Amino acid sequence: MASQHDGNTIFLSEQEAERIRNTVRNRVKECSARVGHEREPRDSQEAIRQATGASLLADMGGAPDPDITQTNGRGHGGTLPALAVGQPYPPCAISVQDLQPMKLADLRMDTHHRGCKLTVKRASPVVPLTARSWTMVQDPDDAGGDIERLEICLHKSGYGDEDVLESASGFVIKEPYFTLTDQGEATIRIDHPSDLVLCRKDIASGSLAEDMDATTAEKMARSCKDKGNAALAKQDLQLAHAHYTEGLKVAQQKVLLDTNADLARDLSRNRAHVNLLLDRLDEAKTDATASLIGKDDQRSKDLDSKAFFRAGSAAYSLGEYQEAKDFFDERLKLMPDNKEATAFLKRIRRRLHEQETGSHDLKKIRAGLSRARPRVDAATFTRNTRVGESTRRGRGLFATRDIAAGEIVMCEKAFCVVWGHESAALTAMTYDLRDDRIRVSPVGLSKSIVQKLLSNPSQIERVMDLHGDYQGDGKAASSTEDGPVVDTFRVHDIMSRNAFGPGSQFGEEGASNASTGLWIWAAYINHSCIANAKKEYVGDLMVIRATQAIASGEEIFHAYDESSDYEARQKALMTTWGFECNCALCAVEKGDDPAVRKKRQELADEADAFVAREPWTNAKRLTIVKAQRLARSIDDTYDGKRYKSGLPRLATRRIQEWLANATPRR
Incomplete structure (x- = not known):
């Protein structure tokens, strides 16, 4: 949730908050009875x-809409859905x-x-x-x-x-x-x-009677293939997928495989194409490899070339670049003069280089981003880091080598991001029965994560390994003959504790339509107000840089909330991430007289207003003197004996950055 100083803060009146609580409590009471x-x-x-x-x-x-509640806020006032959470139950695994x-x-x-x-x-x-x-x-x-x-x-x-x-x-x-x-x-x-x-009434059962002959089975499978092709021509992808699936149930029966195995391959190849369009990448790769013929005649080579392209495209989109390279190498063997395969291999080699070295061309990547194309084509680089046990913090991320100040620690492409300008963005007020708290929650991100996991079950274990308050049945992944099983309550809690906002990179947004995303590897980085790393975003690529030298084996920290207001910072950390920070800085700030903290924050607000109002470029000498005086006033609220060397003075940060950049007019 945004801090009180954020112009996009959403808040509820006491009456509206109580109405939400009473509605949920009354429902629970009535259900119990x-x-x-x-x-x-x-x-x-x-x-x-x-x-x-x-x-x-x-x-x-x-x-x-009975779910809608009235909200107010500087920068936002209107309605948002209100949802109850905190009564989770596991999905059916049968x-x-x-x-x-x-x-x-x-x-x-x-x-x-x-x-x-x-x-x-x-x-x-x-x-x-x-x-x-x-x-x-x-x-x-x-x-x-x-x-x-x-x-x-x-x-x-x-x-x-x-x-x-x-x-x-x-x-x-x-x-x-x-x-x-x-x-x-x-x-x-x-x-x-x-x-x-x-x-679906337009999908017939593809089950076979035990005594069905090959001719009848082939007729059923071909009918499904034709219907799938017709649906694909109309861009009804879900229907096409359903028809091809029913056809495969028939074509993969032994009675037909013994007489016409090519029909099953054709259906698999066609479904691989539809799966790519549906972002069902796991199944696209499986289908494409299942369709391979492996013969030397030209027709077989042409069809296998298609299959390798589809398998390679799916592997590339999953970030499996070495496997994608292997598939496209095979395609190039079948079609040595294919320019598309050559171009794709060039892209793959760039991704492999990024993955190995972290040498991303961030300037070029930024230049290619736009509101219509907000997601980058880049690889994740994590070789400098490992996950390990952190003292009193559960798991954390640790350096695997010495990292110099200013050097890139890691770059990670988002597992899933929802931009504020996209239709998938949905913000809700959630009331959690477990802690009696009302929060602003990006539930649209939770929806998108669930859909991505259902479409690509190979990713379920990675996401479910992250920390969340609700553990469900404790299994990282499960599936049935009906398909993958995803516990939406676990995903919601994982999203709530691990998601971050990449900011307003592509237009105005506020608390009601904030961009949010999940970066799985970066989610292991623990918080500290005395951080040794800082994150920035290039589209949906999170870049973590060291702000000071980090030794091999040292834990990496970045700040989840950078507010200079101690109370606001602690409230945000507890509300959003569920913990109270007890780092050395917080321990010292906690000991400050409340009146001193209040004065410091008033001065910090004045400094922030000054920075927003006065450009540092070609600043007048008198303006610089005023900024220096303001910085000293803030600095005087810090006790020199208690705030020893190494402890940041967060309230002076923005005015000090302004002074570092300011140059007097000549």
């Missing part, structure tokens, strides 16, 4: 009528086929129906709200009978921002959670996207 109670049937016609009306209002922008079927009538209030699955069909239009979507559903064999509300919270959109509930006509809900909304209405609630399996 009704645990295990039988579900009360709904009037199906009335339920559908209400959903239809709410959907129409939402489409016209006139629907009241395949659909191993779950027992149940009906709507079997639902019990505030119950996670473990070991069960609920199959439903959509019975009303979808109501899209800011932080959730909902619709009415029925048992698939019940025409006009029993009906219930189904909502998906926060993670309500998939590829291309398509609403998940609108993308299918039916659903299988794994271990359904039946509870109450904040408004007291019964609902089946989905928090983990992996708990919802879509049933």
